[in-house]
Amino acid sequence: MPAGWPRVILYASLASLVVLGLVSGIVLFLVYLERRVLGRLQARIGPNRVGPWGLLQTTADALKLLTKEDIVPAEADRILFVLAPLVVFFGAAMAFAVVPAGPRLVLVDLGVGVLFVVGMGSLAMLGYLMAGWASHSKYSLLGGMRAVAQLVSYELPLTLALLGVVILSGSLAATRIVEVQRHGWFILLQPLGFFIYFTAGLAEINRSPFDLPEGESELVGGYHTEYSGMRWALFFLAEYAGVFSLSALAATLYLGGWLGPWLPGPVWLLLKTFALVFAIIWLRGTWLRPRLDQLLSFSWKFLLPLSLVNLAFTAAEVYFLRWLGVA
Amino acid sequence: MTPAATRDAGAKREALAGAFPGLAAAEEHGVLVVDAPPGQAQDVLGYLKEAWGLNQLTDLTAVDYPERRSFAVVYRLSRVPEYDTAVVKVSLPRAHPELPSAAGRWANADWLEREVFDLFGVNFPGHPHLRRILTWEGFPGHPLRKDWEVAAELSEGIEEREEELTINVGPQHPSTHGVFRFKVRLDGETIVELDPVIGYVHRGMEKLLESRAWHQIIPYTDRFDYLASMFNNQAYVMAVERLAGIEVPERAEYLRVIACELNRIASHLVAIGAYGLDVGALTPILYTFREREKIYDLMEMLCGARMLYSYFRIGGLGYDVPEAFWDRLPAFLAEMPRRIDEYEELLTGNEIFLARTRGVGVLTGGHAIDHGVTGPNLRASGVPYDLRRADPYSLYSAFDFEVVTGERGDSYERYLVRVREMRESLKILEQAARACPREGPVLAKVPKILKPPPGEVYAHVESPRGEVGCYLVSDGRPQPYRFRWRSPSFNHLSVLRELVKGAKVADLIAVFGSIDVIGAEVDR
Numbered sequence: 018m019p020a021g022w023p024r025v026i027l028y029a030s031l032a033s034l035v036v037l038g039l040v041s042g043i044v045l046f047l048v049y050l051e052r053r054v055l056g057r058l059q060a061r062i063g064p065n066r067v068g069p070w071g072l073l074q075t076t077a078d079a080l081k082l083l084t085k086e087d088i089v090p091a092e093a094d095r096i097l098f099v100l101a102p103l104v105v106f107f108g109a110a111m112a113f114a115v116v117p118a119g120p121r122l123v124l125v126d127l128g129v130g131v132l133f134v135v136g137m138g139s140l141a142m143l144g145y146l147m148a149g150w151a152s153h154s155k156y157s158l159l160g161g162m163r164a165v166a167q168l169v170s171y172e173l174p175l176t177l178a179l180l181g182v183v184i185l186s187g188s189l190a191a192t193r194i195v196e197v198q199r200h201g202w203f204i205l206l207q208p209l210g211f212f213i214y215f216t217a218g219l220a221e222i223n224r225s226p227f228d229l230p231e232g233e234s235e236l237v238g239g240y241h242t243e244y245s246g247m248r249w250a251l252f253f254l255a256e257y258a259g260v261f262s263l264s265a266l267a268a269t270l271y272l273g274g275w276l277g278p279w280l281p282g283p284v285w286l287l288l289k290t291f292a293l294v295f296a297i298i299w300l301r302g303t304w305l306r307p308r309l310d311q312l313l314s315f316s317w318k319f320l321l322p323l324s325l326v327n328l329a330f331t332a333a334e335v336y337f338l339r340w341l342g343v344a
Numbered sequence: 345m346t347p348a349a350t351r352d353a354g355a356k357r358e359a360l361a362g363a364f365p366g367l368a369a370a371e372e373h374g375v376l377v378v379d380a381p382p383g384q385a386q387d388v389l390g391y392l393k394e395a396w397g398l399n400q401l402t403d404l405t406a407v408d409y410p411e412r413r414s415f416a417v418v419y420r421l422s423r424v425p426e427y428d429t430a431v432v433k434v435s436l437p438r439a440h441p442e443l444p445s446a447a448g449r450w451a452n453a454d455w456l457e458r459e460v461f462d463l464f465g466v467n468f469p470g471h472p473h474l475r476r477i478l479t480w481e482g483f484p485g486h487p488l489r490k491d492w493e494v495a496a497e498l499s500e501g502i503e504e505r506e507e508e509l510t511i512n513v514g515p516q517h518p519s520t521h522g523v524f525r526f527k528v529r530l531d532g533e534t535i536v537e538l539d540p541v542i543g544y545v546h547r548g549m550e551k552l553l554e555s556r557a558w559h560q561i562i563p564y565t566d567r568f569d570y571l572a573s574m575f576n577n578q579a580y581v582m583a584v585e586r587l588a589g590i591e592v593p594e595r596a597e598y599l600r601v602i603a604c605e606l607n608r609i610a611s612h613l614v615a616i617g618a619y620g621l622d623v624g625a626l627t628p629i630l631y632t633f634r635e636r637e638k639i640y641d642l643m644e645m646l647c648g649a650r651m652l653y654s655y656f657r658i659g660g661l662g663y664d665v666p667e668a669f670w671d672r673l674p675a676f677l678a679e680m681p682r683r684i685d686e687y688e689e690l691l692t693g694n695e696i697f698l699a700r701t702r703g704v705g706v707l708t709g710g711h712a713i714d715h716g717v718t719g720p721n722l723r724a725s726g727v728p729y730d731l732r733r734a735d736p737y738s739l740y741s742a743f744d745f746e747v748v749t750g751e752r753g754d755s756y757e758r759y760l761v762r763v764r765e766m767r768e769s770l771k772i773l774e775q776a777a778r779a780c781p782r783e784g785p786v787l788a789k790v791p792k793i794l795k796p797p798p799g800e801v802y803a804h805v806e807s808p809r810g811e812v813g814c815y816l817v818s819d820g821r822p823q824p825y826r827f828r829w830r831s832p833s834f835n836h837l838s839v840l841r842e843l844v845k846g847a848k849v850a851d852l853i854a855v856f857g858s859i860d861v862i863g864a865e866v867d868r
Contacts, residue, residue: 055626
């Protein structure tokens with residue numbers, strides 16, 4: 018083992034701890050935020066009893082879930098059943114590692130940051146399938162199957178949409194992509210790309226209106242039907258981690274990330290991110306769930322062709338910008 | 345003009361005697377009752393359906409007469425949409441009760457005959473799959489027979505087990521709206537076969553009520569369709585009033601209409617909100633429940649209860665209204681149209697909602713009639729049949745309102761018909777509130793221990809779900825001899841199987857939600 022290894026391991030563990038801490042904190046707040054915002058949208062109040070303005074409600078809920086009995090169904094495939102929520106949560110949380118909050122404020126400035134994010138998104142879906150399969154329950158299996166069908170269909174437009182950003186910036190690194198946006202946010206050059214990325218992203222994190230894998234009124238709980246206590250909470254936290262990373266990435270790739278006047282970078286990033294988070298919650302309050310076949314044909318027959326059009330459009334843009342001498 | 349098109353009972357009897365010489369027919373409470381011998385029953389039923397156009401089997405039930413050593417099987421037929429009705433009674437020997445099945449003639453005879461078989465032990469040769477429906481396989485005896493006694497030990501329920509592709513939706517499932525079970529055979533997400541299993545909340549109400557005094561029965565009726573208690577009250581008290589010849593004060597009739605129409609709106613609010621939930625929209629139900637609370641406040645002013653009202657009495661109402669009610673009601677009526685617009689904004693035009701419900705679960709008018717479907721489900725299929733118009737009861741002939749219909753009979757129109765019916769109910773409420781006398785009695789003089797004369801009667805009302813009917817047989821004692829509840833949900837549920845064949849799992853929920861079934865009413 019080379020001499021530098023202990024340091025690398027120490028650094029990596031510290032970084033993961035920081036990510037985990039950040040994710041948990043943000044997610045707890047997000048859950049609270051969603052419950053309050055949904056409450057407002059739905060003509061009710063939402064949690065307001067535990068702590069100031071009910072801020073500690075989700076903490077209390079998490080503590081309760083931690084103390085619940087740990088149940089693994091007798092027929093379940095134990096190893097996969099236990100691993101599945103970890104895989105899902107890991108995938109959702111790791112995307113945070115490459116989101117830059119400032120020029121040097123980034124945990125891992127990966128050269129292939131965008132690729133890493135796409136990969137981590139797919140990993141979570143693998144976890145859903147594991148959960149659905151390992152539960153040995155028919156509803157779970159149906160949920161898992163839906164998750165896979167959804168992933169396969171939406172991965173493609175998602176990646177193709179991101180390609181537009183990559184072509185414009187000439188880089189896969191998140192920090193570089195933000196720097197390039199000093200001349201103008203990519204949402205102006207890539208309005209279609211932003212729409213496709215955001216829609217497909219919602220599908221990838223199973224958020225309404227794409228919450229089919231867990232569609233309560235049909236599949237009871239979908240892939241997490243058999244889960245309870247902390248294992249269930251991990252799925253729950255992963256969903257919100259997904260909401261946050263989708264918004265943070267959209268802010269980074271399309272809305273200029275940390276860039277903005279007067280305020281410090283991280284504040285700008287948070288502001289933009291939460292604006293998107295709010296939009297996601299709003300969607301949940303007003304939309305409903307399509308059927309699986311409708312969902313799939315929307316991806317294959319509409320989003321995918323659209324993302325190809327976007328790609329052609331991007332190529333034309335690059336040509337035009339070169340001609341202007343801007344890029 | 346066919347004899348049925350006239351309301352003249354004499355002409356009808358003559359026509360019937362022409363077709364079937366020697367057949368006994370009488371008139372009871374304005375309804376033609378035909379006594380057919382078992383051998384002739386199918387011919388008579390066929391004749392009434394084909395020649396007189398009595399195209400709907402409203403109800404099929406039986407009455408046990410041990411001292412006559414016979415069962416009377418009672419077919420109640422209606423013509424839809426131009427209302428007319430007739431009853432066919434068939435007397436069967438108690439030792440060998442057998443009657444050819446009518447399942448080939450009316451689709452809903454399938455379930456109704458299973459019910460008579462289950463509760464009375466009458467056999468219907470020719471029925472495709474005669475088996476118990478409300479009690480379980482292995483249940484001892486037939487509970488609605490007069491000589492049935494609660495067995496010391498009821499045998500264990502035997503679960504049928506089918507494996508492989510079958511999943512059980514229910515009895516515990518977020519979207520079953522009560523306790524049902526659907527055995528669904530799936531190919532991927534496509535439904536190959538669906539078999540509804542009911543009876544989970546069968547409380548033996550019809551048996552139980554044979555031992556309650558006439559006045560005592562009202563609170564039990566609340567618990568059939570618990571979202572529309574007022575209508576259940578109404579169907580029952582109307583039947584008793586007809587049987588005992590009791591006049592209801594005019595003011596009470598107005599208040600009954602007001603109570604019922606408020607209840608209709610409350611019930612449709614739940615139907616629409618829960619339907620949103622079924623197709624994945626979380627928000628509408630919270631909006632509809634907000635207004636439902638306001639209706640419940642009004643109901644509380646009327647009778648002190650918010651959901652299970654027991655407001656009606658034989659001969660009128662339990663309580664007079666407080667003065668403040670007349671201020672609160674107009675305020676509610678003024679606010680409500682705006683609120684309905686709000687729900688419609690959330691659902692009616694929503695692209696995904698349209699994609700999920702349009703053309704899903706299509707029920708044609710003819711099919712609906714054949715299955716005994718009534719209420720909004722029937723009207724959505726384009727049949728303008730509303731008992732408030734077809735066979736006006738209470739004061740309904742005095743009010744101006746539209747019978748809302750759809751065209752295609754899909755889930756979307758069933759939803760839309762309910763929304764539009766709420767607006768029509770508001771119209772009726774406005775007229776009734778204006779016309780209701782401010783002074784006067786709300787309860788007729790009725791003896792504490794009521795003994796209606798021997799006889800039979802059937803009364804029906806247009807509940808938010810369809811035709812709720814109450815068939816009473818009195819033998820002059822202080823309790824009913826037979827109490828029969830005709831529930832719309834029972835018939836509506838039997839149609840589901842055909843509506844979802846070949847559809848997706850998600851469609852099952854979307855269709856099931858759209859026919860708006862109440863479990864407690866199905867199982868009774």
